[in-house]
Amino acid sequence: xxGLRWPSLSADKNDVPLSSDVSLPAGFIxxxxxxxxxxxMLRVTADWLPKMIVAERASIALPMSPHHMELYAFGGxxxxxxxxxxxxxxxxxxGEAYRKRSMVLVEDMAESHFDELxxxxxxxxxxxxxxxxxxxxRCLGTVNVANSQPGSFSxxxxxxxxxxxxxxxGSLSLVQAAEQEKIRAxxxxxxxxxxxxxxxxxxxxxxxxxxxxxxxxxxxxxxxKLINDIHGHNVGDQxxxxxVSRIRSRLADGDLLGRLGGDEFLVVLRDDGNxxxxxxxxxxxxxxxxTAVVIRSLKIDxxxxxxVASPSSGVESATxxxxxxxxxxxxxxxxxxxxxxxxxxxxxxxxxxxxxxxxLDIAMADQSIVFHYQPVRELATGRITGVEALIRWQHxxxxxxxxxxxxxxxxxxxxxxxxxRWCLDVVAxxxxxxxxxxxxxxxxxxxxxxxxxxxxMSDCADMxxxxxxxxxxxxxxxxxxxxxxxxxNPGDEAERTLHKLADNGAQIGLDDFGxxxxxxxYFTQFPIHMMKFDRSLVGxxxxxxxxxxxxxxLASMCQELGIAAVAEGIEQEEEMVACRQFGIDxxxxxxxxxxKPLANLIELLQEESEGLLLADSVTAxxxx
Numbered sequence: 044x045x046g047l048r049w050p051s052l053s054a055d056k057n058d059v060p061l062s063s064d065v066s067l068p069a070g071f072i073x074x075x076x077x078x079x080x081x082x083x084m085l086r087v088t089a090d091w092l093p094k095m096i097v098a099e100r101a102s103i104a105l106p107m108s109p110h111h112m113e114l115y116a117f118g119g120x121x122x123x124x125x126x127x128x129x130x131x132x133x134x135x136x137x138g139e140a141y142r143k144r145s146m147v148l149v150e151d152m153a154e155s156h157f158d159e160l161x162x163x164x165x166x167x168x169x170x171x172x173x174x175x176x177x178x179x180x181r182c183l184g185t186v187n188v189a190n191s192q193p194g195s196f197s198x199x200x201x202x203x204x205x206x207x208x209x210x211x212x213g214s215l216s217l218v219q220a221a222e223q224e225k226i227r228a229x230x231x232x233x234x235x236x237x238x239x240x241x242x243x244x245x246x247x248x249x250x251x252x253x254x255x256x257x258x259x260x261x262x263x264x265x266x267x268k269l270i271n272d273i274h275g276h277n278v279g280d281q282x283x284x285x286x287v288s289r290i291r292s293r294l295a296d297g298d299l300l301g302r303l304g305g306d307e308f309l310v311v312l313r314d315d316g317n318x319x320x321x322x323x324x325x326x327x328x329x330x331x332x333x334t335a336v337v338i339r340s341l342k343i344d345x346x347x348x349x350x351v352a353s354p355s356s357g358v359e360s361a362t363x364x365x366x367x368x369x370x371x372x373x374x375x376x377x378x379x380x381x382x383x384x385x386x387x388x389x390x391x392x393x394x395x396x397x398x399x400x401x402x403l404d405i406a407m408a409d410q411s412i413v414f415h416y417q418p419v420r421e422l423a424t425g426r427i428t429g430v431e432a433l434i435r436w437q438h439x440x441x442x443x444x445x446x447x448x449x450x451x452x453x454x455x456x457x458x459x460x461x462x463x464r465w466c467l468d469v470v471a472x473x474x475x476x477x478x479x480x481x482x483x484x485x486x487x488x489x490x491x492x493x494x495x496x497x498x499x500m501s502d503c504a505d506m507x508x509x510x511x512x513x514x515x516x517x518x519x520x521x522x523x524x525x526x527x528x529x530x531x532n533p534g535d536e537a538e539r540t541l542h543k544l545a546d547n548g549a550q551i552g553l554d555d556f557g558x559x560x561x562x563x564x565y566f567t568q569f570p571i572h573m574m575k576f577d578r579s580l581v582g583x584x585x586x587x588x589x590x591x592x593x594x595x596x597l598a599s600m601c602q603e604l605g606i607a608a609v610a611e612g613i614e615q616e617e618e619m620v621a622c623r624q625f626g627i628d629x630x631x632x633x634x635x636x637x638x639k640p641l642a643n644l645i646e647l648l649q650e651e652s653e654g655l656l657l658a659d660s661v662t663a664x665x666x667x
Contacts, residue, residue: 067210068095075214082123084218088211089117096203098188100168103176103211104130104137105184112137112184134158140173140185146205147173151193169193174205176212183215231302233280234287242301243365246311250354250361258321258353260310260328261368262290263376265346267306274341281338286345289331293324309368318353322384325349329381348375349382366393395441399449400456402438407465412436412449414469416489416644418636419609422623427651431490431524431631432470433638454496463497467510470521473641475514481648490522490552495530498537504544518548522573526554533568545570555611556597574601576627578612585617598625 071091078084085103092101100116107113107129114126114137132138136157140147149171152160163171171189175182186208190196196204229241237245249257264286271279283306290300290308297313310328312321329347336343350371358364367385370393375383383389406412416430436444453462474489497503511518523544531537541551552573576594583590594610601608610622613632622630639647 067206071095072210075210078214078218080222081215081218084211084214085115085123089115089123092117092186092207095207096188099191100163100187100189102126102187103184104141104173104187106132106141112141114187128159128162130159136160136171137173137185137187140175141182144175144177144182146175146201148196148201153193163189167191170195172196172201172204174201174208176208176215178212178216181216183212183219186211234283234302236287236308237299237301239301239303242299242303242309242311243361245299245301246309246365247361249311249313250364255314256354258312258315258318258351259364259368260312260321260325261350261352261365261372262308262310262328263348263372264306265348265376270343274343278338278341278343282336282343282345285336286332290328293327293331298324309365315353317355318351318384321351321353322382325351325382333381347381348372350375350385351382352385396452398440399438399444399452403452403456403458404461406436406438407462411438413640414473415638415640416473417631417638418644418647419490419629419631420635422610422619422627422630427484427487427636427648428629429488429490429522430644432466432473432492434466435638450494454494459496460500460502463493463500463503464506464510466491467506467521468513471510471514471516474516474520476641477645477648480645481652483652484648488520488522488550490524492524492526492554494526495537498525498531498540499535500540501536503540504547504549507544507549508547518544519550522550522552524552524554524573524575525569531569538569541569552609571606573607573609575609575611575631578632581610581612581618581622581632582614584621585615591621594622594627595625598622598627602626 068091071087074087074091075084078087088103102114102116104112104114110132112130112132112135114128114130116124116126130137132142134157136147136149136155136159139157149155149157149160152164152169152171160171168189168191170193171187173185173187176184176186186204188196188204229237231238236242246257246259249255264283267279267282270282283302287300287302287308290310294300294310295313299311301309301311303309310324312324315321329349332345332347334345336345350368350373352358352364352367352371354364358367367389370389371383371385374389375381403412413435414432415435416432418427419429419431420426421428434446434449436449438444453459470489470491477484477487477489493503500506507521507523508518510516511521523541525531525541531541545551550572551570552575553569553571554575555577556574574597576597580590580594584594585591598608607629608627609629609631610618610627611631613619613622613630613634615634618632619630619634636647
């Protein structure tokens with residue numbers, strides 16, 4: 044009756060004896076030791092097991108889930124064949140050996156109850172052995188052999204199979220530990236997605252593979268900072284994990300998801316060089332992630348901004364394609380669209396931004412970046428009582444750079460502190476020049492716009508005071524106009540700066556009131572000396588009864604609070620007359636004077652001073 048035996052290899056002088064009856068080929072042991080992946084280990088076993096053990100069938104079973112095992116069958120070569128059928132752990136022979144961590148012997152399959160045996164009997168097999176591969180306190184799977192004769196395996200045969208199983212277990216344990224360590228090194232701890240280094244490495248690898256040209260989705264969760272600030276980082280972490288789960292549910296085999304950091308993610312699509320599937324997938328992900336997240340009693344609305352890029356546009360590197368996707372995402376974030384596909388326009392803008400970023404410092408130093416000044420007039424008399432400093436940059440290559448873009452690049456490139464210091468110095472210097480040329484403007488003020496990001500600098504108020512001191516100005520001469528006031532919250536650094544500015548003697552104006560999320564509560568929270576009503580109210584007050592009523596009430600409130608009221612964007616005589624009737628003190632707009640370079644402003648002030656339109660003592664657009 045045939046059993047297990049070592050073939051002629053057992054006579055090799057390099058065999059490793061394990062008992063009086065059992066020895067293992069040294070070549071098998073060396074090959075196992077050299078295997079660095081589970082796939083390599085399976086191939087080594089497939090190559091050697093049929094040579095070492097005389098059995099008609101041999102295989103390894105590995106757990107694929109808590110309920111099923113996967114079968115890898117070996118032929119006479121290094122080929123590994125993965126069986127289609129899944130072995131239930133609860134009712135199969137290999138499952139019982141795995142569960143109980145002990146060898147299972149079947150003398151005659153025709154008389155056994157295990158699930159997989161009827162199919163094996165039909166294939167002509169009758170006896171089998173399943174030996175557990177145990178390493179430490181874990182069972183990693185089973186080594187299995189079968190023959191066509193009932194009762195064909197002796198006790199020595201059992202020892203041979205178990206010895207092979209133990210040796211494979213040790214090798215497999217090391218391989219799995221190394222693979223897990225590699226996975227951990229590539230994985231984001233919070234979400235389980237690939238980490239930044241891993242996903243960018245995969246992107247570069249695929250980009251260089253002509254047979255698998257990838258497309259990209261660059262995803263950013265809108266308003267994530269606010270979620271963390273309001274609900275705490277624990278809730279924010281849960282939101283990110285839910286988001287990753289939703290994104291994964293839409294991915295196909297071969298697509299990769301990585302976390303670049305914070306709330307930014309990258310999806311690398313397999314073989315999508317024309318970008319068609321990328322745009323479709325972006326829409327699916329946007330829809331899937333647009334449903335509110337419910338965490339305990341919290342319901343949090345979500346939305347994504349997505350940039351799409353593909354190599355079909357002719358980009359030369361993965362880095363360029365990533366930049367395309369990044370820029371497209373920011374375009375989406377600043378528009379009313381959830382996704383934007385990178386195109387030539389975005390690439391032209393990217394090239395422009397590169398040059399703009401490079402030239403910013405030089406432009407500030409050589410005064411290529413300047414301020415134009417728009418007059419603020421007293422509506423009752425028409426006298427110029429102040430000016431607002433508006434930044435301008437005529438770039439030698441790209442001509443006029445839009446002020447919002449300029450400010451965005453200053454913030455994005457970490458130049459906020461240097462720009463703020465430069466800005467306050469320039470307006471203080473220009474104020475000195477104006478007063479030197481037009482003595483009658485001694486009571487006028489220059490208004491300068493500062494963002495919450497600038498105000499959040501702990502030394503912002505000191506910069507303001509230093510500029511005034513250097514040019515011999517009173518702190519009240521440079522009016523600080525707060526833009527994006529909705530981003531300033533009680534108790535934050537920006538609010539502390541406003542109070543420090545006021546304590547130093549500076550005056551504070553609230554710009555663009557009537558846009559965004561301005562709230563009347565600001566008047567009790569912040570030191571405010573002036574309010575500017577936005578063009579969105581002023582421009583429709585002669586045709587919209589609601590705007591008319593709102594502006595009239597706001598003007599009356601300013602009078603009650605002793606706050607100077609300024610109407611922005613006055614472009615018609617009728618608008619100026621209506622604002623004057625409301626009791627609005629001051630006005631600004633093209634009807635009253637367009638922004639002018641410093642030299643032209645001085646000429647205007649001199650002309651109006653000579654015409655007695657500018658009084659010797661000017662009342663500034665602020666009080667107290």
